[in-house]
Amino acid sequence: xxxxxxxxxxxxxxxxxxxxxxxxxxxxxxxxxxxxxxxxxxxxxxxxxxxxxxxxxxxxxxxxxxxxxxxxxxxxxxxxxxxxxxxxxxxxxxxxxxxxxxxxxxxxxxxxxxxxxxxxxxxxxxxxxxxxxxxxxxxxxxxxxxxxxxxxxxxxxxxxxxxxxxxxxxxxxxxxxxxxxxxxxxxxxxxxxxxxxxxxxxxxxxxxxxxxxxxxxxxxxxxxxxxxxxxxxxxxxxxxxxxxxxxxxxxxxxxxxxxxxxxxxxxxxxxxxxxxxxxxxxxxxxxxxxxxxxxxxxxxxxxxxxxxxxxxxxxxxxxxxxxxxxxxxxxxxxxxxxxxxxxxxxxxxxxxxxxxxxxxxxxxxxxxxxxxxxxxxxxxxxxxxxxxxxxxxxxxxxxxxxxxxxxxxxxxxxxxxxxxxxxxxxxxxxxxxxxxxxxxxxxxxxxxxxxxxxxxxxxxxxxxxxxxxxxxxxxxxxxx
Amino acid sequence: xxxxxxxxxxxxxxxxxxxxxxxxxxxxxxxxxxxxxxxxxxxxxxxxxxxxxxxxxxxxxxxxxxxxxxxxxxxxxxxxxxxxxxxxxxxxxxxxxxxxxxxxxxxxxxxxxxxxxxxxxxxxxxxxxxxxxxxxxxxxxxxxxxxxxxxxxxxxxxxxxxxxxxxxxxxxxxxxxxxxxxxxxxxxxxxxxxxxxxxxxxxxxxxxxxxxxxxxxxxxxxxxxxxxxxxxxxxxxxxxxxxxxxxxxxxxxxxxxxxxxxxxxxxxxxxxxxxxxxxxxxxxxxxxxxxxxxxxxxxxxxxxxxxxxxxxxxxxxxxxxxxxxxxxxxxxxxxxxxxxxxxxxxxxxxxxxxxxxxxxxxxxxxxxxxxxxxxxxxxxxxxxxxxxxxxxxxxxxxxxxxxxxxxxxxxxxxxxxxxxxxxxxxxxxxxxxxxxxxxxxxxxxxxxxx
Numbered sequence: 001x002x003x004x005x006x007x008x009x010x011x012x013x014x015x016x017x018x019x020x021x022x023x024x025x026x027x028x029x030x031x032x033x034x035x036x037x038x039x040x041x042x043x044x045x046x047x048x049x050x051x052x053x054x055x056x057x058x059x060x061x062x063x064x065x066x067x068x069x070x071x072x073x074x075x076x077x078x079x080x081x082x083x084x085x086x087x088x089x090x091x092x093x094x095x096x097x098x099x100x101x102x103x104x105x106x107x108x109x110x111x112x113x114x115x116x117x118x119x120x121x122x123x124x125x126x127x128x129x130x131x132x133x134x135x136x137x138x139x140x141x142x143x144x145x146x147x148x149x150x151x152x153x154x155x156x157x158x159x160x161x162x163x164x165x166x167x168x169x170x171x172x173x174x175x176x177x178x179x180x181x182x183x184x185x186x187x188x189x190x191x192x193x194x195x196x197x198x199x200x201x202x203x204x205x206x207x208x209x210x211x212x213x214x215x216x217x218x219x220x221x222x223x224x225x226x227x228x229x230x231x232x233x234x235x236x237x238x239x240x241x242x243x244x245x246x247x248x249x250x251x252x253x254x255x256x257x258x259x260x261x262x263x264x265x266x267x268x269x270x271x272x273x274x275x276x277x278x279x280x281x282x283x284x285x286x287x288x289x290x291x292x293x294x295x296x297x298x299x300x301x302x303x304x305x306x307x308x309x310x311x312x313x314x315x316x317x318x319x320x321x322x323x324x325x326x327x328x329x330x331x332x333x334x335x336x337x338x339x340x341x342x343x344x345x346x347x348x349x350x351x352x353x354x355x356x357x358x359x360x361x362x363x364x365x366x367x368x369x370x371x372x373x374x375x376x377x378x379x380x381x382x383x384x385x386x387x388x389x390x391x392x393x394x395x396x397x398x399x400x401x402x403x404x405x406x407x408x409x410x411x412x413x414x415x416x417x418x419x420x421x422x423x424x425x426x427x428x429x430x431x432x433x434x435x436x437x438x439x440x441x442x443x444x445x446x447x448x449x450x451x452x453x454x455x456x457x458x459x460x461x462x463x464x465x466x467x468x469x470x471x472x473x474x475x476x477x478x479x480x
Numbered sequence: 481x482x483x484x485x486x487x488x489x490x491x492x493x494x495x496x497x498x499x500x501x502x503x504x505x506x507x508x509x510x511x512x513x514x515x516x517x518x519x520x521x522x523x524x525x526x527x528x529x530x531x532x533x534x535x536x537x538x539x540x541x542x543x544x545x546x547x548x549x550x551x552x553x554x555x556x557x558x559x560x561x562x563x564x565x566x567x568x569x570x571x572x573x574x575x576x577x578x579x580x581x582x583x584x585x586x587x588x589x590x591x592x593x594x595x596x597x598x599x600x601x602x603x604x605x606x607x608x609x610x611x612x613x614x615x616x617x618x619x620x621x622x623x624x625x626x627x628x629x630x631x632x633x634x635x636x637x638x639x640x641x642x643x644x645x646x647x648x649x650x651x652x653x654x655x656x657x658x659x660x661x662x663x664x665x666x667x668x669x670x671x672x673x674x675x676x677x678x679x680x681x682x683x684x685x686x687x688x689x690x691x692x693x694x695x696x697x698x699x700x701x702x703x704x705x706x707x708x709x710x711x712x713x714x715x716x717x718x719x720x721x722x723x724x725x726x727x728x729x730x731x732x733x734x735x736x737x738x739x740x741x742x743x744x745x746x747x748x749x750x751x752x753x754x755x756x757x758x759x760x761x762x763x764x765x766x767x768x769x770x771x772x773x774x775x776x777x778x779x780x781x782x783x784x785x786x787x788x789x790x791x792x793x794x795x796x797x798x799x800x801x802x803x804x805x806x807x808x809x810x811x812x813x814x815x816x817x818x819x820x821x822x823x824x825x826x827x828x829x830x831x832x833x834x835x836x837x838x839x840x841x842x843x844x845x846x847x848x849x850x851x852x853x854x855x856x857x858x859x860x861x862x863x864x865x866x867x868x869x870x871x872x873x874x875x876x877x878x879x880x881x882x883x884x885x886x887x888x889x890x891x892x893x894x895x896x897x898x899x900x901x902x903x904x905x906x907x908x909x910x911x912x913x914x915x916x917x918x919x920x921x922x923x924x925x926x927x928x929x930x
Contacts, residue, residue, distance in 0.1 A: 087515075
């Protein structure tokens with residue numbers, strides 16, 4: 001494959017392009033969903049093709065084809081070149097790329113048990129048992145359990161001489177019980193909502209999830225929610241669980257720190273960012289204990305890889321240090337604008353898409369608290385657990401999140417369960433109200449398999465390390 | 481384009497070798513181009529030639545699904561084998577009624593050559609017109625202009641042979657001043673219907689009108705929602721309310737409300753895949769003809785859409801809204817929603833408001849707060865204005881809303897006589913034909929800084 005890609009890149013060099021790269025990607029995926037004891041999805045997909053990106057006269061063109069035939073690849077390269085020429089008619093300032101070492105390497109993600117070698121019967125059997133146990137009470141209207149597996153082989157070559165192959169395996173699973181009593185509908189999930197938890201690991205990750213150990217509690221909490229009291233409207237202290245903190249980091253730090261978004265190139269879909277360049281090293285994003293890093297080097301995390309889709313090696317880079325905004329997620333084109341080199345976050349969701357700046361593992365570093373001590377230290381408040389609703393404005397300032405379930409905290413103890421809990425705030429004010437983060441024992445990297453960005457839409461798999469954290473005087477319960 | 485004859489010849493050959501009781505092959509192929517712009521330059525410009533072939537095989541009541549994007553006979557045979565292997569591992573799906581047989585399908589034209597032949601150069605020419613219009617006010621623009629063609633074929637061993645060629649064209653434009661932005665959007669199967677100049681002018685005027693926005697306190701307001709704002713709300717109402725899975729799971733507001741009053745008398749919403757005013761299609765991905773389905777008629781809850789499995793589960797026939805076999809776990813979903821028009825123009829609506837808010841569009845709506853009550857939250861963006869004494873006074877900073885759409889759409893004071901086609905956010909094949917709405921009450925629950 002490398003020879004085929006290099007041949008077409010040589011042809012593009014003859015056409016005097018500024019730069020070009022070619023990516024072959026083969027993704028094999030398996031999806032299993034069991035709903036109420038019926039396997040309503042059991043699919044395998046194989047998706048193969050080549051995408052070619054050309055920079056010519058300082059403007060970009062990209063074309064992709066579902067073929068590995070050399071003639072098709074060359075035709076596609078020509079299409080990319082013609083497209084770059086069309087783009088060039090609007091150029092004001094030619095795009096320039098930060099220098100990068102032209103790596104020649106083969107990266108493989110860690111995997112003990114290839115999920116595609118596990119018998120389908122075993123995987124279906126586990127999900128069936130989970131679904132059966134979830135719906136063992138008549139108040140559970142729907143019991144869903146799912147698992148997803150991806151095996152990606154990609155080859156990246158560039159006109160600068162890079163030749164990188166990567167083999168990446170990703171696995172994930174989870175379940176949700178939906179309860180109904182004729183009036184009310186509630187949901188409870190494990191280990192996380194929205195298809196569970198994911199990692200760049202093999203089937204051993206699924207085995208370590210303790211799926212069966214938590215199924216009875218999940219079912220019972222879904223039923224309890226039907227009769228729980230509504231979350232009150234108030235301004236109060238809140239403790240947010242790790243998986244919800246992961247989404248908080250995702251929406252209010254991960255996305256606004258994408259430098260392409262800051263520069264306006266995502267305006268047409270998901271908007272811009274309040275983390276503007278003139279605030280770099282000046283904006284007090286959060287309190288002094290808030291430290292957020294992008295880190296694509298953590299073995300097994302869903303946002304980890306060897307090289308991004310520009311051939312830049314995976315890195316760890318600070319975004320927020322002691323509450324100060326100190327960095328962005330960058331690409332080869334955007335990094336020079338702030339006088340830096342790329343920190344390696346350009347990724348495409350397949351051969352048929354252009355790489356964009358995507359989150360890697362954007363992690364809130366752990367603090368020093370034990371969760372029980374943090375609850376004991378909170379006089380009045382609410383503990384928020386597991387995401388249900390997310391929404392944030394197009395500069396990532398005003399957010400509103402809802403979770404599946406909450407518990408009142410009274411005099412340092414967890415009290416009654418609360419349903420339909422929401423909290424809302426403005427990003428910097430909220431993060432500046434963070435006064436406690438739990439320690440590494442409570443810290444987990446949550447895989448987020450469905451991060452959307454770009455036109456045409458791309459779905460990236462990213463991750464966030466987080467532990468439960470406390471925020472003071474937050475507006476809660478703004479529901480109806 | 482591969483063509484009907486070649487595709488069905490190939491699928492006959494593959495299906496002949498199948499050892500399954502029944503075999504279905506669905507082909508979706510496309511050539512797609514999208515020119516994306518920001519800061520008034522083209523910064524992303526992409527083309528894709530791709531396809532998906534899904535093979536569904538049936539062993540008794542066991543279903544296997546495998547897919548590939550290769551049309552080679554060897555790869556199709558391997559995909560068929562995978563599908564049969566998966567079916568063997570399956571448990572019986574007691575709700576599966578078997579594959580459908582052939583039916584009569586409407587003949588509609590969904591393919592227009594000018595759109596299919598539209599090149600990156602053609603798109604660049606249109607995009608430059610947008611830049612020029614915006615530059616007259618020294619505004620910058622962002623957006624995307626997309627064109628493409630494709631073919632869809634549904635084949636099964638019960639005799640279904642559906643085939644349709646399609647084209648699509650769409651544009652979205654955001655014009656930006658230093659303190660405000662404006663938005664416009666266009667969608668059609670024919671690229672000639674997209675007038676980049678007219679749409680650019682709309683976005684620019686909206687940004688101009690909203691310059692130096694003032695803050696507005698959150699609260700319950702009378703609102704006028706333009707078509708893009710209405711479509712964004714109804715897209716979520718559709719996602720959580722009009723599909724068969726939500727209905728069966730009791731998470732839909734319609735689950736316990738069929739035959740009951742749910743919105744104002746003037747509200748009627750339905751799906752009609754055969755109406756060529758929208759992104760029409762004569763059949764679904766199971767080869768079932770599209771049927772017109774009412775969700776809300778004169779304010780009364782009427783029904784939801786079904787595919788073969790969920791319809792059989794509920795004892796009703798498929799309405800022709802089946803998704804591809806890999807998505808059957810999601811149930812059936814409507815893709816061509818129409819909202820019935822009224823007789824009050826946008827100007828009349830504005831003139832009748834003493835104090836209220838005009839909303840161009842919404843951002844990042846989420847509808848999982850309380851789905852049976854249709855509670856949605858989201859932000860306004862790209863043109864929000866205060867109306868006082870029947871006139872637009874000034875732009876206002878964006879607002880967060882959190883409200884039940886059952887409540888909001890029970891307070892309808894007027895609906896515009898024309899409607900606009902708005903593309904679906906999460907699916908390039910879906911659209912909503914929406915008029916503007918004047919609502920008596922809409923709850924804004926928060927504000928932001930811009």
